[in-house]
Amino acid sequence: AKINPRTRALLAGMGVYQEGIAKQQVNSKDVTAHIYEYTTQVGMTIKNDVVSLVPKQ
Template identity: 90%
Template sequence: YQEGIAKQQVNGKDVTAHIYEYTTQIGMRIKNDVVQLVPKQQPVQMLFCLKEKNQKKINSHRWFFQAFGRVLDPNVCVLIDAGTRPGGNSIYHLWKAFDLEP
């Protein structure tokens, strides 16, 4: 996060969302309820989109598929609610199911 980088307007138009991107090669694991960093993992690109106006979950899902889906053209999209803690290999198994049966 950099103070002052998120603007309310750009070229006189109101901003509807702020998008932040980061690529990491640091993995994480939980051991005895402590989060530990695991270096030299596969790179993961993270995108975080903060909407200016909260219009509930269904609107956020629509937003994701209409905006990001068209640009990124992903093979698989997984939406996880804030606060959800997936099991150790659950995201991999979900992806693998789609990989085997597209």
């Protein structure tokens, strides 16, 4: 995939990305972008390449 590994890890941590689901082509046409939408009550902080989940209220 052409996604940055850190971005992929963050999206996977949020539960919006699964390996192998995003396709490079649909109906024999190249895909130019993927849109990920997610609503959550959990925040994430990233410090020194460590991702921490922070509950929100």
